[in-house]
Amino acid sequence: MxxxxxxxxxxxxxxxxxxxxxxxxxxxxxxxxxxxxxxxxxxxxxxxxxxxxxxxxxxxxxxxxxxxxxxxxxxxxxxxxxxxxxxxxxxxxxxxxxxxxxxxxxxxxxxxxxxxxxxxxxxxxxxxxxxxxxxxxxxxxxxxxxxxxxxxxxxxxxxxxxxxxxxxxxxxxxxxxxxxxxxEAEATPQTTQFVWRTHRMDKIEIMGRLLQCEGRGLTMVFCETKRACDMVVEQLKERGFAAAAVHGDLGQGQREQALRAFRNGKIDVLVATDVAARGIDVDDVTHVVNYDCPQDEKSYVHRIGRTGRAGRTGVAVTFVEWEDLTRWKVINNALSLPFAEPVETYSTSPHIYSDLGIPEGTKGVLPRANRSRAGLAAEEVEDLGETGRIRSRSRKGRDDDREERRERPARTPRERRRTRGGRGLEAAEQAIAEPRPVEEPFEGPGDILAEEPASRPVEEPKARRTRGGRTTGETPAPVAPEENQSPVIELPPVEADVTPRNEESAPRRGRTRKAGLNPEVTLGATPPEQAEVSGWDDEPDHEAPASRPQPEKIIPPSPFAVIFQSPDLATDDDEIAPSAASERAQNRRRPSPRGQGQQRGPRRGN
Known part of the structure; x- marks a missing residue:
């Protein structure tokens, strides 16, 4: 026309x-x-x-x-x-x-x-x-x-x-x-339609039985989202069916590969979104399954229009979930279909076997003897000059990406040429291998025989003035003891957790100590005349305060006895504090200030 x-x-x-x-x-x-x-x-x-x-x-x-x-x-x-x-x-x-x-x-x-x-x-x-x-x-x-x-x-x-x-x-x-x-409001008359009210967790099991019906050829399954397409394809492959997906997240090479495999018969189930509902004319499409309920009557007409083309017959099955009943009723009224109340259907319902011609006893897994399709892997991917990596949400695409990352050669490790101290790597290794000779320390009171680590640079102290007029960074040189003085006591090596002290780097603040050790770890007493000869502090800023008397230790007779010794602060002039009862009695004896010098008048009669 x-x-x-x-x-x-x-x-x-x-x-x-x-x-x-x-x-x-x-x-x-x-x-x-x-x-x-x-x-x-x-x-x-x-x-x-x-x-x-x-x-x-x-x-x-x-x-x-x-x-x-x-x-x-x-x-x-x-x-x-x-x-x-x-x-x-x-x-x-x-x-x-x-x-x-x-x-x-x-x-x-x-x-x-x-x-x-x-x-x-x-x-x-x-x-x-x-x-x-x-x-x-x-x-x-x-x-x-x-x-x-x-x-x-x-x-x-x-x-x-x-x-x-x-x-x-x-x-x-x-x-x-x-x-x-x-x-525009009519469906294809050559297509037999079934509308079932199903549960979301049972739809894939119904699909496994539906794909084993008698006379089934190529089948198209329509889903609402791309993620649902990938999920359906993965579950159908696990059940033994040759399936592939077509949606917008796939590269053009993958989409054409799936369509060629579908036309050539290498796969018999094509799971797609509405992007494939227009223009795909494939011969021998016998069944169309609406895995998700369509959005409107136009989508429904175009979906089931993939079968029953050019005078052929086909079967269209639509799954309607509980929350999609209202939408389906709108589609049903617009197309004047006789499915206002879809039949409640489960994978064990007997009318599935009778309506679609499924053999009795069929399960949702395809027997190994019937798995004769070559699958999507048998169809080569055409090089279309696509830019970037192939996009896919499926598990296969993620596994391929992991394999690509594994095949990449490992990076050559970067060799370190310098150390933190500014020296070369060879010099640092040589310094570590050869032990540093220990210098003869000054045998003075309180000196700590410690060696500064070679890798740590010596920091010059900042100059700060003290009360004595010299800067903290200027450490007076020690004076050697004379012959007529008493001999210096040599300290034995101490095994204690004492931080090494460096005279050149550690500034002294205020009055410096006579001995270089903490009193808690000092093992010997230093005579006062010996301290004067050592020359550590010739002109102290001020005199050291007198030491506090230590309290007398109380030794209990038994380790389980607890003794409390408190000072007696009471004197003879102290008065004993009255009790609450004595205060109340004393208050009762006191005359009321209102009654002193005043007398109540006679009461008035009635």
Whole structure:
């Protein structure tokens, strides 16, 4: 119906459900108008804008099949691939371009793509582009295309935004509808639908039984989030099924690898988000499972539209959780479906086996004898020139990243050339290996025979004035004892936890001590005349205070007896403190101040 109008050059708004051949409706007319390729013509004359990468590949395949005899040059441009192959193809000459809005605008901005000779513009799945927020990009692309053109807009549904867009940019369009007035609210009649109310923890077990039903071919499972897709794929693989995921967190090479493996039959379960609900036309898709309840009736129609295409039959099963009942009732009323109250279903419910033709006694794990699929690993990943590492939330992607990190060569350890003391590494090692000779210390009272560590630099003390007029950093030189003085007592080596003292680095504050040791660890007494000869402190600042008398020690007769000795502070003139009872008695004897010198008058009678 739309083909004669398209060949005549009229603007068209095409509306039909998925799987009815919308691609050929505009593809044949575009190839006929573009004609055979010419050597002197390098700029494209036909442009098809699609919302997703998978739909771009699907449309390109159909156009290549239709242009087999014409030899038209068709190029697909979309994100996720390297720019260089696409730029090289544009330089050689292109007749028709199929691409996503983002990459088209990038090539135009880089001045590699010229849209000034576009004669036919097609917007495929326009409602999906509006849902993804591509309306500003579409308006910019339309402004780059000549005003004298033929515009065709195709969509499964026709919301108000599409109508407003068609009135603004289309010239007297003809609305072609392939169904009745309620086409957008109808599901595919060749598809048998089942709606079950399930529990979240039991859905994967039901899936394991459902995938073993009789006559099942390729199956598509739709989830709401990317994380749910990865979770379902991991659990299905553990149960023995050949499954793969397609969602936005995967690189373009991984997405195309999964789709090729699905078309080639190496995997039979494709778990995807709504990104794959449009444009994926795979033969022999017999079952569609809505693992999560769709957001609205449009998503439901496009999901189950992946099966029952081109006159074939299919089965669509929808899982509805308890919290999604209200949303499902809205979808059910909009599509006039007979599932207002979904049947409560568990993995052990008998109607699962009877409705889907599952053999009795089937469990949720695929027997090893039936695991005949090669799996996703058998399909090679095409090198698309992607930048960065492959993105994935799955466990396999994380394991691959760990393997890459393990294969990296270890770094060469950095050799240390200098030490903290400023010396070279060889000099430090030599100083450690050769013991330092001990110098003869000054045999004076209280000297500590200690050696300063070689690695610690000697710090010069800061100059501070004392009461005696000299600075703290100036330590007087010790004077050797004379012959007529008494001999100096030599201290034996002491094994005690005493910090070494350095005369050059430790400044003395105020009055310096006569002996260099703490009184608690001093093992011998030093005579006063010997201290004067030593010359440690010739002119002390002030005299040392007299030592306090030590209290007399009390030795108890028994270690278990406790003796308290307190000073007697009482004297003979002290009065004994009265008790509380004696104070009250004394207060009663005292006359009241009110009654002294006053007498009460006679009482008045009544």
């Amino acid at each position: 739309a083909l004669p109008l398209a060949l005549s050059g009229q603007d068209i708004i095409g509306q039909a459900r998925t799987g009815t051949g919308k691609t050929y409706a505009f593809g044949v007319a575009m190839l006929q108008r573009v004609g055979k390729p010419r050597k002197n013509r390098k700029k494209p004359r036909g442009l098809v804008v699609v919302p997703t990468r998978e739909l771009a590949l699907q449309v390109t395949e159909d156009l290549v099949t239709a242009a087999g005899k014409l030899g038209s040059r068709i190029l697909t441009v979309y994100g996720g691939r390297a720019y260089e192959p696409q730029i090289e193809a544009l330089k050689q000459g292109v007749d028709v371009i199929v691409g996503t809005p983002g990459r088209l605008l990038d090539l135009v901005k880089q001045k590699h793509l010229d849209l000034s000779q576009i004669a036919m513009l097609v917007l495929d799945e326009a409602d999906r582009m509006l849902d993804l927020g591509f309306l500003p990009d579409i308006e910019r692309i339309i402004k780059l295309v000549p005003a004298e053109r033929q515009t065709m807009l195709f969509s499964a549904t026709l919301p108000g935004e599409i109508v407003a867009l068609s009135r603004r940019y289309l010239n007297r369009p003809t609305h072609v509808r392939a169904e009745n007035n309620d086409a």
